[in-house]
Each structure stands twice: as C-alpha cells, then as structure tokens.
Amino acid sequence: MTITLDNLGRRFNKEWIFRGISKVIDPLHPTVIFGNNGSGKSTLMKLITSSEIPSEGSIKYQIGDNVIPEDKVFSYIGMATPYMDLPEEFTLSELLQFNLKFKPFNDGLGVKDIAEIAFLSDSLNKQVKVFSSGMKQRLKLALAFYTKNAILLLDEPTSNLDQKGIHWYQEQLVKVGTTKTIVICSNAKEEEHFICNQIIDINQYK
Numbered sequence: 001m002t003i004t005l006d007n008l009g010r011r012f013n014k015e016w017i018f019r020g021i022s023k024v025i026d027p028l029h030p031t032v033i034f035g036n037n038g039s040g041k042s043t044l045m046k047l048i049t050s051s052e053i054p055s056e057g058s059i060k061y062q063i064g065d066n067v068i069p070e071d072k073v074f075s076y077i078g079m080a081t082p083y084m085d086l087p088e089e090f091t092l093s094e095l096l097q098f099n100l101k102f103k104p105f106n107d108g109l110g111v112k113d114i115a116e117i118a119f120l121s122d123s124l125n126k127q128v129k130v131f132s133s134g135m136k137q138r139l140k141l142a143l144a145f146y147t148k149n150a151i152l153l154l155d156e157p158t159s160n161l162d163q164k165g166i167h168w169y170q171e172q173l174v175k176v177g178t179t180k181t182i183v184i185c186s187n188a189k190e191e192e193h194f195i196c197n198q199i200i201d202i203n204q205y206k
C-alpha cells in the first residue's frame with residue numbers, strides 16, 4: 001500500500017495544527033511522526049486512517065495501480081493506539097478468537113501462537129481487565145503486528161513497556177520489515193523505531 005500525503009493541513013477552529021505535509025509512505029519507507037505533546041501527531045494519524053478529514057490537501061491510497069477509496073481504507077489497517085480500548089470483559093483466549101472471526105492472523109497463526117508471541121501464554125484464561133498496562137500494550141501491539149493488514153499504524157507503541165518489552169517491540173518491527181506500510185507516532189527517542197527511514201517532524205509544518 002502506498003499512502004501519498006499531498007499538501008496536508010488540519011486546523012481546529014482558526015488554529016492550524018499543521019500545514020503543507022507532502023510525503024509518500026510505502027513499505028520501503030517506514031515512517032515515524034515525531035513531535036512534542038500536543039503537536040498534532042495523533043491528529044495526523046487520524047487523517048491517515050481516514051477517520052478525520054483534512055482541512056486542506058488530500059491523501060491517496062494505492063495498491064499498485066488500484067486506488068483504494070477512503071471509506072474502504074480502514075479495512076486495510078492494523079493499529080495500536082492509547083485511545084483504542086480492548087474489550088476487557090473477555091479473557092485473552094476469547095478476545096483472540098473474537099478477533100479471528102473478522103480477520104485472519106498472518107501466516108495462519110492461531111490463538112495460542114499470538115499469546116506466545118506476546119509472552120501471554122500463561123494468561124489465556126485471564127480477563128483482559130486484570131492485565132497490567134504493559135501486558136495490555138503487548139496485546140494491542142501483537143494484534144496490530146499479526147493481524148493480516150497492509151498498513152500498520154502505531155501511536156506511542158513503547159508506552160507502558162519496560163526495556164524487555166521495548167526490545168520485543170523492536171524485534172517485531174524487524175520481522176514486519178517491508179511486508180507492510182508502517183507509520184509510527186512517537187515523542188520518544190528516534191532509535192526506538194530504528195527501522196524507520198523517513199521522519200515527519202510535525203514541528204516543521206507549523
């Protein structure tokens with residue numbers, strides 16, 4: 001999937017959050033969006049998911065020569081964000097099975113495989129609401145990484161992760177490699193997302 005941002009801008013009331021972002025994001029150009037708190041990273045992410053509309057400019061989605069309409073883009077996206085809630089009444093096993101009803105996991109992986117990948121095998125029968133914040137974050141990330149999708153969008157992926165979790169996250173990024181179009185929002189250190197070879201520094205688009 002190639003995502004082309006053309007002179008993108010968003011304002012709320014009279015205040016421009018950013019203007020003039022033009023970039024091509026594709027599997028060969030994993031991209032990190034950097035900026036301080038409140039700079040507009042999540043807003044740009046919402047434009048990319050097509051859940052909000054730009055105030056100016058446009059976004060085009062293409063697979064080869066096929067243009068994907070904006071209202072169909074969501075079905076191509078796997079995402080993990082702080083503002084996305086997990087269905088916490090489910091046990092982990094129930095949640096993963098529920099997920100499988102809508103989309104398969106990569107490479108024919110099953111419920112137990114995903115739990116193992118996320119170091120959650122011992123918690124298959126636990127309700128998600130009793131998971132620690134780090135466990136919930138690994139689960140969100142594992143779902144985003146391993147559900148079959150062309151686009152991977154991660155907002156603050158290392159939040160709530162300890163050093164071991166950050167290392168695990170980086171290993172998953174390397175495994176995805178060029179198989180998906182990757183966009184990551186972060187105010188953390190650049191090296192945490194070392195596979196990204198394109199940076200959108202929101203502060204440059206004020």
Ligand SMILES: Nc1ncnc2c1ncn2[C@@H]1O[C@H](COP(=O)(O)OP(=O)(O)OP(=O)(O)O)[C@@H](O)[C@H]1O
Binds near residue numbers: 017035040187
């Ligand atoms: N629906 C909205 N209405 C008005 N202002 C908004 C709305 N959504 C976001 N904003 C404003 O846009 C700015 C950017 O917010 P955004 O959440 O995109 O920042 P961020 O870079 O993701 O921040 P953080 O790192 O703290 O998550 C903020 O000033 C915020 O108040």
